[in-house]
Amino acid sequence: MKSMSFVSVFVLLLCSFLVADLSAQKLPHSCARPDQVAIKHLHLDLKVDFEEKKLTGSAKLDLDRKSDANELRLDTNGLSITKVTSGDNELKWELGEHMSTLGQALTITLPESGDEVTIEYSSSPGAEAVQWLSPEQTTDKKYPFLFTQSQAILARTWVPCQDTPAVRMTYSAKITVPSELMAVMSASNPQEKNDTGVYEFEMKQPIPSYLLALAVGDLKFQSLGPRSGVYSEPSVLKRAVYELHDTEKMIAAAEELYGPYRWDRYDVIFLPSSFPFGGMENPRLTFATPTILAGDRSLVALIAHELAHSWSGNLVTNATWDDFWLNEGFTVYFEQRIMESIYGRKYSEMLARLSLDGLKEEIAELKARDQWLKLDLTGRNPDDGMTAIAYDKGYFFLRKCEETVGRENWDAFLKGYFDKFAFKSMTTESFIDYVEANLEGADKLNYKAWIYAGGLPADCPVVTTEELAKVGTACEAFVDGKSAADIAKEFGTADWTTHHWNHFLRELPKLSTDQMKALDAQFEFTKSGNSEITHDWLMHVIASEYQPGMEKLEAFLTGQGRRKFLQPLYTKLVETERGKEIAKRIYAKARSGYHAVSSQTIDGIVGVPQ
Ligand code: BES
Ligand code: ZN
Numbered sequence: 001m002k003s004m005s006f007v008s009v010f011v012l013l014l015c016s017f018l019v020a021d022l023s024a025q026k027l028p029h030s031c032a033r034p035d036q037v038a039i040k041h042l043h044l045d046l047k048v049d050f051e052e053k054k055l056t057g058s059a060k061l062d063l064d065r066k067s068d069a070n071e072l073r074l075d076t077n078g079l080s081i082t083k084v085t086s087g088d089n090e091l092k093w094e095l096g097e098h099m100s101t102l103g104q105a106l107t108i109t110l111p112e113s114g115d116e117v118t119i120e121y122s123s124s125p126g127a128e129a130v131q132w133l134s135p136e137q138t139t140d141k142k143y144p145f146l147f148t149q150s151q152a153i154l155a156r157t158w159v160p161c162q163d164t165p166a167v168r169m170t171y172s173a174k175i176t177v178p179s180e181l182m183a184v185m186s187a188s189n190p191q192e193k194n195d196t197g198v199y200e201f202e203m204k205q206p207i208p209s210y211l212l213a214l215a216v217g218d219l220k221f222q223s224l225g226p227r228s229g230v231y232s233e234p235s236v237l238k239r240a241v242y243e244l245h246d247t248e249k250m251i252a253a254a255e256e257l258y259g260p261y262r263w264d265r266y267d268v269i270f271l272p273s274s275f276p277f278g279g280m281e282n283p284r285l286t287f288a289t290p291t292i293l294a295g296d297r298s299l300v301a302l303i304a305h306e307l308a309h310s311w312s313g314n315l316v317t318n319a320t321w322d323d324f325w326l327n328e329g330f331t332v333y334f335e336q337r338i339m340e341s342i343y344g345r346k347y348s349e350m351l352a353r354l355s356l357d358g359l360k361e362e363i364a365e366l367k368a369r370d371q372w373l374k375l376d377l378t379g380r381n382p383d384d385g386m387t388a389i390a391y392d393k394g395y396f397f398l399r400k401c402e403e404t405v406g407r408e409n410w411d412a413f414l415k416g417y418f419d420k421f422a423f424k425s426m427t428t429e430s431f432i433d434y435v436e437a438n439l440e441g442a443d444k445l446n447y448k449a450w451i452y453a454g455g456l457p458a459d460c461p462v463v464t465t466e467e468l469a470k471v472g473t474a475c476e477a478f479v480d481g482k483s484a485a486d487i488a489k490e491f492g493t494a495d496w497t498t499h500h501w502n503h504f505l506r507e508l509p510k511l512s513t514d515q516m517k518a519l520d521a522q523f524e525f526t527k528s529g530n531s532e533i534t535h536d537w538l539m540h541v542i543a544s545e546y547q548p549g550m551e552k553l554e555a556f557l558t559g560q561g562r563r564k565f566l567q568p569l570y571t572k573l574v575e576t577e578r579g580k581e582i583a584k585r586i587y588a589k590a591r592s593g594y595h596a597v598s599s600q601t602i603d604g605i606v607g608v609p610q
Contacts, residue, residue: 032162077103281309321382329394371454484522
């Protein structure tokens with residue numbers, strides 16, 4: 001790294017000014033004014049009521065009063081507030097007008113002095129973050145289950161808070177659940193059920209609100225190693241432990257790259273299959289979909305990804321959702337480096353190729369402005385930013401940085417970056433300033449074309465994967481009429497991984513019924529138990545109206561709620577009139593089992609069932 005010049009000292013000062021200054025402006029997606037009063041610590045005391053589908057209790061907030069302002073402004077959405085106090089005093093409070101997606105501002109009039117307030121409240125049964133599952137909707141079908149998903153702006157549907165990634169707080173919680181269930185959070189966690197149903201939690205490191213998380217269910221824990229373990233419903237645990245075999249290795253590989261893991265433990269909980277995401281990086285406890293339990297450890301890049309967020313995202317956090325690529329692009333880059341270090345470059349280049357193909361496909365569909373790394377989500381749902389741009393264009397930009405300045409320099413730079421900005425928020429602009437001041441060779445980076453323009457810049461890194469090149473040849477051979485049996489023999493498909501199959505299925509054009517039959521007879525795609533392969537196959541099932549696959553399609557759409565799988569399948573279905581009828585029929589059955597994050601997206605594709 002360069003020694004500090006006057007210029008870099010100046011830029012550093014400027015960039016800390018930028019980070020600090022952000023809170024003085026109107027924050028996007030939040031009505032909080034942390035420049036006046038900021039939450040330092042949150043204590044939650046909540047009772048989980050499965051009958052009423054409500055979390056009821058209080059949130060006590062410790063405040064940092066930065067100005068003489070006597071108003072505390074919080075984000076809420078659908079909360080019923082009953083009382084606000086500070087010590088023995090009842091405080092005046094008011095809920096603002098309801099704004100779609102953003103909810104309602106809660107304005108509390110603070111006393112002259114005093115730096116704590118307690119809000120008594122309950123969440124509503126429709127709280128979007130929370131999914132309440134009946135026993136039938138869980139894997140084991142014996143007990144109810146609850147989990148939350150706070151990112152991006154859903155924390156406010158179950159906790160009154162400053163719901164912006166620009167504010168960090170520590171938290172503690174007392175959660176009361178039916179005594180046959182156990183509660184876990186993004187905090188220090190129990191490993192066994194107790195008799196009382198009361199669980200206490202502590203998160204000592206300051207985190208943004210979108211990392212608040214709670215899950216309640218019939219949970220069992222098994223250790224994976226000194227720092228890691230896995231939670232799930234009893235029947236899932238064995239498979240979960242098998243799949244996560246390399247978790248300790250991943251933590252070690254990550255630390256070797258970018259410095260110490262700062263959150264003490266790293267555990268993973270496998271949720272019921274309605275979890276709308278692949279994974280969510282809740283600190284100390286990644287929330288994961290059971291659809292990665294392939295039985296062959298082939299989908300564990302997702303664990304590398306969520307673990308990597310312990311640095312990119314949870315430690316250095318995007319200051320606004322417009323800077324989302326600072327979370328996700330860095331995390332995909334870091335995920336790739338972990339995968340490379342454990343499974344080798346050949347393997348990680350296959351993943352990179354799949355990422356590049358997906359990126360190109362999405363670029364073709366997105367509006368030009370939505371193709372910039374720096375987004376503009378003002379007035380929109382921050383969810384709109386969850387595209388391949390933040391993830392994969394972000395990844396390729398950072399890979400370009402690596403290739404431009406050399407891996408050694410780049411790694412030293414990144415390690416310094418995570419250290420310097422640990423537990424802080426970062427804007428795209430302050431990141432660029434920091435790069436210019438601290439990365440030797442930064443002047444050779446064509447960063448404007450990546451960050452402030454659409455498309456894929458011409459200097460995009462080249463992915464080299466002989467493995468997937470061979471798969472491409474196999475596709476062509478099949479399209480040219482070679483039999484599936486011959487493809488299997490000549491290309492040694494018995495040794496193909498999930499990623500080979502994904503590439504194979506994605507490269508194939510629309511197929512005839514005969515071609516579908518031939519592939520299915522040889523490779524048994526309809527019977528596949530691998531969710532990624534199933535998804536890619538079902539895209540063909542829909543396109544070719546392949547009847548033997550229709551039952552599987554219905555089972556897949558009703559059996560899991562991961563949006564990444566649902567969205568393309570429903571979108572493909574509604575392309576034809578016949579498909580639309582099928583989509584409507586299946587969705588009417590499936591919708592009540594989806595988390596709000598997924599059903600909102602699918603409502604927009606299929607329409608709300610009557
Ligand atoms: N933090 C994201 C999930 C997220 C993003 C939730 C934005 C809500 C708003 C998580 O780390 C993620 O990226 N999950 C991916 C998996 C990954 C391997 C790309 C997913 O769920 O598909
Ligand atoms: Zn992520």
